[in-house]
Amino acid sequence: MDAIISDGRRAGAPTRLYSRALTGPGESSKDASRAAWSLLAALSLLNALNFLDRQFLAAVAPLVVAELGLSRTELGILLGFAFVLFFAFATLALGFFADRVSRTRLVAAGVALWSLMTAASGAARGFSDLAAARLLVGLGEAALVPSALSLLADRFPASRLGLASGLFWAGYPIGRALSYFVAATVVPSLGWRSCFYALGALGILGSGAMLLFHDPPRPRAEGAGESGLGAVFRTFVALPSLRWVVLGNTFAAFAASASQLEVAWLVAERGFTPERAASVGGTIVAAASVVGNPTVGAVADRLERGRPGGRLLCLAALTAVVMPLAVGFYLLPPGTVVFYACWFAAQLALAGWQGVSSAAIQELSPPRTRAFTLASALVFVNLLGIGPGAAFAGAVGDARSLTAGLLAAAVVGLAAVVPYLLAARGYARDRATVLSQTRPS
Numbered sequence: 001m002d003a004i005i006s007d008g009r010r011a012g013a014p015t016r017l018y019s020r021a022l023t024g025p026g027e028s029s030k031d032a033s034r035a036a037w038s039l040l041a042a043l044s045l046l047n048a049l050n051f052l053d054r055q056f057l058a059a060v061a062p063l064v065v066a067e068l069g070l071s072r073t074e075l076g077i078l079l080g081f082a083f084v085l086f087f088a089f090a091t092l093a094l095g096f097f098a099d100r101v102s103r104t105r106l107v108a109a110g111v112a113l114w115s116l117m118t119a120a121s122g123a124a125r126g127f128s129d130l131a132a133a134r135l136l137v138g139l140g141e142a143a144l145v146p147s148a149l150s151l152l153a154d155r156f157p158a159s160r161l162g163l164a165s166g167l168f169w170a171g172y173p174i175g176r177a178l179s180y181f182v183a184a185t186v187v188p189s190l191g192w193r194s195c196f197y198a199l200g201a202l203g204i205l206g207s208g209a210m211l212l213f214h215d216p217p218r219p220r221a222e223g224a225g226e227s228g229l230g231a232v233f234r235t236f237v238a239l240p241s242l243r244w245v246v247l248g249n250t251f252a253a254f255a256a257s258a259s260q261l262e263v264a265w266l267v268a269e270r271g272f273t274p275e276r277a278a279s280v281g282g283t284i285v286a287a288a289s290v291v292g293n294p295t296v297g298a299v300a301d302r303l304e305r306g307r308p309g310g311r312l313l314c315l316a317a318l319t320a321v322v323m324p325l326a327v328g329f330y331l332l333p334p335g336t337v338v339f340y341a342c343w344f345a346a347q348l349a350l351a352g353w354q355g356v357s358s359a360a361i362q363e364l365s366p367p368r369t370r371a372f373t374l375a376s377a378l379v380f381v382n383l384l385g386i387g388p389g390a391a392f393a394g395a396v397g398d399a400r401s402l403t404a405g406l407l408a409a410a411v412v413g414l415a416a417v418v419p420y421l422l423a424a425r426g427y428a429r430d431r432a433t434v435l436s437q438t439r440p441s
Helices: 002-010 014-019 034-059 063-068 072-079 082-096 103-121 127-141 143-153 156-168 169-187 192-210 230-236 240-269 274-306 311-332 336-365 367-399 402-415 419-427 427-435
Strands: none
Touching: 002 063, 034 063, 034 072, 034 103, 034 127, 034 143, 034 156, 034 169, 034 192, 034 274, 034 419, 063 072, 063 127, 063 240, 063 274, 072 082, 072 127, 072 240, 072 311, 072 367, 082 103, 082 127, 082 143, 082 367, 103 127, 103 143, 103 192, 143 156, 143 169, 143 336, 143 367, 156 169, 156 274, 169 192, 169 274, 169 311, 169 336, 169 419, 230 240, 240 274, 240 311, 240 336, 240 367, 240 402, 240 427, 274 311, 311 336, 311 419, 336 367, 336 427, 367 402, 419 427
16 A cells, blocks of 8 residues: 555556556456346345335335424434434444455345344334434445445456446435335335335345355455555545545535435425325436436446546536536426426436446555445545435524525535546546556456
8 A cells, every 4th residue: 555655656657557457457348247247236236225224214204203203403313414423434344344354244244234223213212213223224234335336346347337336326216216116105005114114124135145145356456555544544645536536425415415305395395295205206216217327327437438537527517417407406396397307307416426436436446445445435425425414404494494405405516516527637647556556366
């Protein structure tokens, strides 16, 4: 790792080095192996379940608020900080272990824990019960993302990494959409508590299935080097583009977190019934995820092959074009064609940024500390983006209106354009620095 700092500015011809590395040593630029695609499918399904369990509280928020007597601020805390505080630091610890132990087994253990705590959410009798369950759901879910993204980076060539990451992150909008559909179609007959129990049982099955996969070999970094917190800190210091990507993700995550209050907003301020808000929201989010994640990931990969940093330029352009439409969604009268078009466009941006930015972070992460570097990035994004986003919008909702809170959060999301552009400017140089320290196993 010390070599990254001392040699980082000596990596000659960074663009040529980066271009040769797009497929990796001895790899074809064609499709990855069948085992890689099978692993991607399993991880993507688990990520969909991850976000289904995480977002289900938002989907049934009007019912939970009414039954438990919660304020909008308390709801925002449950959707943000109550989940994120434990999740962020657990992600850091589990990312550290993911660089040292079997990642597939670590994921299986995490799925089992969050599923048990999802079931426990169904027995909540008040704010404190739900907060405790959300904290432990966060602990379990913290095992998935750094381990999964590290696994994909070791299974897929760089030329397919944006698509692979995009498909994995499609689990976010798909899980969110499924939470809306369950809220609209199952909750009216079974109740929200029974649905929490059923989701917990489903997760236990997914945990067992993950044990069928083997952990692939990891590339090795040149030299002995460090592999702990000091090494990750030096990576962030040495690679400015990595810092800019994380800052852009933090702004985008703030807006994404606030958007969890959309169902509550549609019911409280736009005249939707809880069932209609959930069903229409599920349809919009599902359509945006089917179109957004794979398409944005594939386009970003194509741009990356043409120009180092192309993924981040794609992300900056997507944010600049689409996030203003989210403002239109919050301001337009409901029920019009333009209202639904803006809603769809806003979800495209919320669906597309994670896969592309994750691919960039993966390629800027030294193999020795890839999972730990990803986890460290997630700590910033969760503590400064996901955590305060929903709580901020909820607090503004109590003081003024949810419309005002969601609008302010959308403006923060638009600010992500600037750091993404700055990250793209130095991306080739910083990526070449990392490549110069890596050799295959």
